[in-house]
Amino acid sequence: xxxxxxxxxxxxxxxxxxxxxxxxxxxxxxxxxxxxxxxxxxxxxxxxxxxxxxxxxxxxxxxxxxxxxxxxxxxxxxxxxxxxxxxxxxxxxxxxxxxxxxxxxxxxxxxxxxxxxxxxxxxxxxxxxxxxxxxxxxxxxxxxxxxxxxxxxxxxxxxxxxxxxxxxxxxxxxxxxxxxxxxxxxxxxxxxxxxxxxxx
Numbered sequence: 001x002x003x004x005x006x007x008x009x010x011x012x013x014x015x016x017x018x019x020x021x022x023x024x025x026x027x028x029x030x031x032x033x034x035x036x037x038x039x040x041x042x043x044x045x046x047x048x049x050x051x052x053x054x055x056x057x058x059x060x061x062x063x064x065x066x067x068x069x070x071x072x073x074x075x076x077x078x079x080x081x082x083x084x085x086x087x088x089x090x091x092x093x094x095x096x097x098x099x100x101x102x103x104x105x106x107x108x109x110x111x112x113x114x115x116x117x118x119x120x121x122x123x124x125x126x127x128x129x130x131x132x133x134x135x136x137x138x139x140x141x142x143x144x145x146x147x148x149x150x151x152x153x154x155x156x157x158x159x160x161x162x163x164x165x166x167x168x169x170x171x172x173x174x175x176x177x178x179x180x181x182x183x184x185x186x187x188x189x190x191x192x193x194x195x196x197x198x199x200x
Contacts, residue, residue, distance in 0.1 A: 015098075022049065022076055030101045031070050032094060041072045044193050045133050048163040049076050051188040051195045052131055056081060061128035064089065064153065066120070066146055067135055071099035077131070078108040087125070089117040120149030127153055131161045136168045143169070144176055151180045154200040161187075162196045170194045 015032045020041050029041075049072070060083035065074030068088035078086040086108075088099055096116050103109040115122055119142065130150045134143045150160045162177070164170045174196060177184035181198035188195035 020072070022053075022080065025076075025080060027072070027076060027079070028102070028105050029070055029072060029075075030098050030105065032098060042133075043191065044163040044165070045073050047188060047190055047193050048131060048133055048161060048195055049073055052077060052129070052161055053080055055187065055197075056129065059084060059129070061085075062087070062125070063129045063131065064123070064125075064127040064150075066123075066130060066132040066150065068099055068114070069095045069133075071095075071102045071114075073131055073133065074099075074112065075102055075106050075108055078103075078111040079106060085111055085113075087113045087115060087123075087127070089115045089120075089123060091116070091118045119145045120153060123149065123153055125153070126155050126158075128155055128158050129161070130154060130158070133163045136164070140169065140172070143173070147173070147176055147180055151200060156200055158200045160196075160198045160200075162198075164194055164196070166192050166194065170196075 015030055017030050020027045059081050063084050063086045065088045068074050068090045071088055074086045074088040078084055090096055093116060096114055099114050103112045117123055132146050134146045164173050174184050177196060177198040184196050184198045186194050187197045
């Protein structure tokens, strides 16, 4: 089966649409085959969004959603954090097309930039917050490249938020973040998922 971190998916591009709520705000997302969590927003992403929103209500600045897929994390953050500007990046060209459609569908295209990038390969800016639900199935080297790139592309005082399951490598992720940042805090935990925050 073709993986969601494939650059040029060849599976049938059967686009469909679902709706999803955060509180009173309704979102609409187009999705398709060969993208991550195509049938709906996954639990880990929901927990990550909830945590970032709760911790950054008065935030103003630049955010990067690394490994954005079709865009639920970056788009919801762009819509619900008023003074944010969100860059979204993914290697999967189909996911990038869908993310562009979804930014327009949810009326946040003026607050979002979307980049096709293998990990941080095409990222040239620095950010105040980076969020990621990393592609666990791509392997530890790719996942750790997300963390290393995040450290390089955060402003001083900037924050990285990562969602990861305990059984999919939460302990090694925490160790890696401590080695890079010198700190790592578990700021939310639910149903086997951890939200780690590291500050540069």
